[in-house]
Amino acid sequence: MSTKSRLHIPHPSARPGDKPDFSYLNLAPAGSADKPSIDAKPRDIEHLSMNLVRVLDDEHRAQGEWNPNLDPEKLQVGLRWMLLTRVFDERLWQIQRQGKISFYMESKGEEAVSIAQGMALRAGDMCFPSYRNTGLYLYRGTKLVDMMNQCLSNTKDMCKGRQLPVLYHNKEANLFSLSGNLGTQYPHAVGWAMASAIKGEDHIAASWLGDGSTAEADFHHALTFAAVYQAPVILNIVNNQWAISTFQGFAGGERRPFAARGIGLGIPGIRVDGNDFLAVYSATLWAADRARRGGGPTVIEHVTYRGGAHSTSDDPSKYRPKDEWASFPLGDPIERLKKHLIAEGHWSDEQHIEVIEEYRVKVGAAWKEAQKFGTMTDGPFLDPAGMFDDIYAEIPEHLVKQRQQMLELES
Amino acid sequence: MAQMNMIEAIRSALDIVMEKDPNVVIMGEDVGYFGGVFRCTDGLQRKYGEHRVIDAPIAEGGIIGATIGMGLNGLRPVAEIQFADYIYPGFDQVVSELARIRYRSAGEFFSPVTIRTPCGGGIRGGQTHSQSPEAIFTHISGIRVVMPSNPYDAKGLLISAIESDDPVVFFEPKRIYNGPFDGDPEKPAVSWASHPKGEVPRGYYTVPLGSADVVEEGSELTIITYGTLVHVAQAAAALVGVNAEIIDVRSLSPLDTTTLTESVKKTGRCLIAHEATRFSGFGAELVATVQEECFFHLEAPIERVAGWDTPYPHAFEWQYFPGQKRLAAGIRKVMEAQ
Numbered sequence: 001m002s003t004k005s006r007l008h009i010p011h012p013s014a015r016p017g018d019k020p021d022f023s024y025l026n027l028a029p030a031g032s033a034d035k036p037s038i039d040a041k042p043r044d045i046e047h048l049s050m051n052l053v054r055v056l057d058d059e060h061r062a063q064g065e066w067n068p069n070l071d072p073e074k075l076q077v078g079l080r081w082m083l084l085t086r087v088f089d090e091r092l093w094q095i096q097r098q099g100k101i102s103f104y105m106e107s108k109g110e111e112a113v114s115i116a117q118g119m120a121l122r123a124g125d126m127c128f129p130s131y132r133n134t135g136l137y138l139y140r141g142t143k144l145v146d147m148m149n150q151c152l153s154n155t156k157d158m159c160k161g162r163q164l165p166v167l168y169h170n171k172e173a174n175l176f177s178l179s180g181n182l183g184t185q186y187p188h189a190v191g192w193a194m195a196s197a198i199k200g201e202d203h204i205a206a207s208w209l210g211d212g213s214t215a216e217a218d219f220h221h222a223l224t225f226a227a228v229y230q231a232p233v234i235l236n237i238v239n240n241q242w243a244i245s246t247f248q249g250f251a252g253g254e255r256r257p258f259a260a261r262g263i264g265l266g267i268p269g270i271r272v273d274g275n276d277f278l279a280v281y282s283a284t285l286w287a288a289d290r291a292r293r294g295g296g297p298t299v300i301e302h303v304t305y306r307g308g309a310h311s312t313s314d315d316p317s318k319y320r321p322k323d324e325w326a327s328f329p330l331g332d333p334i335e336r337l338k339k340h341l342i343a344e345g346h347w348s349d350e351q352h353i354e355v356i357e358e359y360r361v362k363v364g365a366a367w368k369e370a371q372k373f374g375t376m377t378d379g380p381f382l383d384p385a386g387m388f389d390d391i392y393a394e395i396p397e398h399l400v401k402q403r404q405q406m407l408e409l410e411s
Numbered sequence: 412m413a414q415m416n417m418i419e420a421i422r423s424a425l426d427i428v429m430e431k432d433p434n435v436v437i438m439g440e441d442v443g444y445f446g447g448v449f450r451c452t453d454g455l456q457r458k459y460g461e462h463r464v465i466d467a468p469i470a471e472g473g474i475i476g477a478t479i480g481m482g483l484n485g486l487r488p489v490a491e492i493q494f495a496d497y498i499y500p501g502f503d504q505v506v507s508e509l510a511r512i513r514y515r516s517a518g519e520f521f522s523p524v525t526i527r528t529p530c531g532g533g534i535r536g537g538q539t540h541s542q543s544p545e546a547i548f549t550h551i552s553g554i555r556v557v558m559p560s561n562p563y564d565a566k567g568l569l570i571s572a573i574e575s576d577d578p579v580v581f582f583e584p585k586r587i588y589n590g591p592f593d594g595d596p597e598k599p600a601v602s603w604a605s606h607p608k609g610e611v612p613r614g615y616y617t618v619p620l621g622s623a624d625v626v627e628e629g630s631e632l633t634i635i636t637y638g639t640l641v642h643v644a645q646a647a648a649a650l651v652g653v654n655a656e657i658i659d660v661r662s663l664s665p666l667d668t669t670t671l672t673e674s675v676k677k678t679g680r681c682l683i684a685h686e687a688t689r690f691s692g693f694g695a696e697l698v699a700t701v702q703e704e705c706f707f708h709l710e711a712p713i714e715r716v717a718g719w720d721t722p723y724p725h726a727f728e729w730q731y732f733p734g735q736k737r738l739a740a741g742i743r744k745v746m747e748a749q
Contacts, residue, residue, distance in 0.1 A: 008744045161517070162514055162515055162517065163515050169519060169520065171519040176520065177512060177515050177516035177520050179507060179508060181503065184504065184508050187472070187476025187480060187504070188476060188479050189480060190476075191476065191477035191480020191481040191483070192483055192484045193480070198436065198463075198481075198486065199484075199485070217500065218473075218503075220470075221470045221472045221476055224468050225467075228468055229465075289543050371420070388516045389518070390513050392553065392555075392665070393513075393555050393575070393577050396621065396665035397665065397667070
């Protein structure tokens with residue numbers, strides 16, 4: 001101990017030019033975590049927030065109590081959706097680089113979170129995603145072309161040209177509208193879940209945010225309300241290690257895992273290998289069953305890695321080693337599920353390549369179709385008069401007047 | 412008809428909408444078992460149960476955020492923020508979420524939350540229990556801002572606010588909860604019993620959002636005001652002996668421009684008064700609106716009377732509060748201008 005106080009500035013384990021170092025990650029062997037019954041008392045399962053729930057081992061076999069024992073067909077479905085997500089992201093990234101959309105955010109490396117959780121939840125459950133849940137929008141039925149129309153702000157844009165690319169919504173599929181402000185969706189999910197309980201329904205809510213956003217007040221409000229009212233909600237923290245340029249230590253991740261954020265409130269926390277499709281699925285199902293049967297909220301931390309840049313406006317080579325993802329000990333969620341299926345004799349490299357090719361064609365065709373409804377440079381264009389709609393349930397007088405002024409100036 | 416003060420009128424409005432619509436729920440600090448620090452929800456939890464009148468943790472951001480979520484799931488929540496001075500932790504949820512959900516989802520999602528919150532001073536509340544932050548909210552497109560000045564309007568406007576599919580921030584001037592206040596703290600308190608607007612129907616009725624009220628008709632000057640100052644303006648006009656038309660804005664946003672401008676076109680003179688601080692206050696918007704619409708009818712510059720641009724002081728409350736003297740001076744200035 002020193003005789004003086006000390007200001008601690010967190011530093012990541014590696015910067016550009018350094019050798020990637022993930023020794024700070026507290027790992028555990030696959031199958032080592034116990035799986036409690038869903039009515040376990042939070043204080044008896046606190047260790048799950050420090051441990052790491054893993055199912056897939058280094059030989060790509062499923063191990064332990066958390067193995068959800070999914071049919072190979074179901075796992076193939078999961079793998080396909082993850083592949084579609086990645087192919088979609090890659091194409092949209094490229095499209096942004098060609099200047100055809102203004103902005104894009106990819107979810108590379110985090111596909112298991114969206115797809116495994118999408119599959120573990122029910123259609124009637126309400127999702128309050130973050131902007132890195134592309135797979136969730138796809139899996140729950142948003143068409144490729146509709147996602148692209150949104151990114152183009154064209155005449156078929158679900159947001160009518162009002163939102164940045166990626167800030168989708170899908171009411172029918174119970175996917176809430178993405179805000180762009182961080183963590184604001186968390187208390188909405190809790191309130192939605194409270195309403196479900198007030199109405200006596202068995203639908204639950206789920207929300208997602210990143211490690212960085214756990215520092216927002218809304219995160220803490222949501223946890224408090226979820227704990228107080230035992231709301232049927234799953235609060236997911238996708239710890240992808242990086243919040244733009246600040247590593248997870250700047251959100252307070254250096255001393256305690258994010259999964260333990262709810263422990264002080266009596267909310268069970270599960271720290272799960274976010275790149276292990278089986279573990280993510282299993283933990284989600286556990287939390288969903290618990291919530292649906294009156295057991296209240298669960299915090300799930302998904303330990304993963306942001307495989308790409310924060311957004312198309314970001315350059316991660318300026319603040320982290322270029323090859324950091326390749327050294328990430330939990331690997332790539334797609335590769336891991338693929339190798340598991342191959343090891344079990346239910347998939348092959350040839351099939352894998354075929355599916356990627358099939359999806360590239362599919363995504364390419366959707367892009368062709370989307371452009372027919374308008375691009376940033378070529379019509380048809382949205383009518384700018386629409387910018388005055390949907391501010392109130394009915395347009396008030398002053399907005400009618402302003403719309404008229406705008407149209408006169410435009411004509 | 413019954414005699415009600417503003418608290419009873421607000422409670423009656425809540426009771427009626429809760430009876431009528433099982434989706435109406437109330438959430439706020441101390442609103443449940445205790446019935447609210449100002450008693451506006453007294454008895455409602457006993458009548459409607461703990462699932463509909465919900466005591467909340469002390470987290471205004473959480474209250475607003477969670478009620479938004481409830482609204483997204485088909486409920487019609489009324490959030491109470493105990494003092495308007497406490498609303499700021501929930502400000503992002505109002506600006507970035509509540510006001511924008513309908514717009515950003517192209518009309519697919521909306522959350523019809525009404526936020527009730529007591530505002531204004533004159534109660535020895537110091538700088539954290541006296542603020543009038545309405546202008547901060549009128550600057551946001553996508554929410555409605557309302558401030559009644561009497562029990563009749565409070566009940567009718569609150570029912571309209573809760574039934575509206577638009578989010579509403581509903582400011583309740585707490586100085587006039589128990590009786591009208593003419594700005595003179597030396598006079599004994601008056602109750603609503605002797606005031607015509609203290610006559611409130613027991614049953615359901617509405618006062619439409621977005622409409623101003625001509626409180627007193629007059630010909631020499633228009634006074635545009637709202638909240639507690641409606642009563643101060645009436646007293647100040649009587650003090651000066653001017654035949655003033657007094658308009659209670661009551662719905663600040665969207666604004667009933669027509670009622671205001673018709674009056675100023677008729678009288679040719681205009682005073683704007685509010686309790687909130689002056690700089691970038693709601694009065695600035697009112698002045699601009701009147702100037703744009705009535706310039707060629709004006710016989711004198713528009714005058715503004717408002718709270719000083721200081722925090723609301725505890726010991727100097729009556730030097731801060733725009734009382735009869737300040738309003739009377741403003742009236743004389745407008746009347747004397749050639």
